Amino acid sequence: MSERSVEHATFTVRRTYEASPARVFAAWADPEAKARWFGGGLAEEHELEFRLGGREFSRGSAPNGQTYTYEARYQDIVPDERIVYAYDLQLDEARISVSLGTVQLEPEGDGTRLTYTEQGAYLDGLDEPEAREQGTGGLLDALEAELRREPATA
Secondary structure, eight states: OOOOOEEEEEEEEEEEESSOHHHHHHHHHOHHHHHHHHSTTOEEEEEEOOSTTOEEEEEEEOTTSOEEEEEEEEEEEETTTEEEEEEEEEETTEEEEEEEEEEEEEEETTEEEEEEEEEEEEETTSOOHHHHHHHHHHHHHHHHHHHHSOOOOO
16 A cells, blocks of 8 residues: 555636626536536536535546546535535546635626635645646636637527
8 A cells, every 4th residue: 555645735726707707607507618618628427516515527538548537516606706616536546635626706897807726635645736726727728718609599
């Protein structure tokens, strides 16, 4: 058995989007929109039950064949303002982290300032805060691309 360890860390990533807080919030809440930007093209499965106590699940394979599994529970949702969720991430069969993520949305001019803060426990040297922060930045860049898409029409 490998040596067990826990590294605790907090990081914050900020982005400003040329979209209203309601539109940014909807990109987190709508299952189809979230699947487009959140999976990074790797998700083979994605389920989203966006409500207080609801579950989000995503599983996909990296180019090297390793499988990542993400499972979250929504702890607090304030429409167009705040999302708080707890999640764990597994690599193959090993849990590599457990985190609390907070998304804050604030109007900024005609757009939105998003502040994402993660408080994490990174387990057994299998993940590290710097890599997670970089990955989160990539996800928030993908969110920007989603927001630039033409809005769906009814």
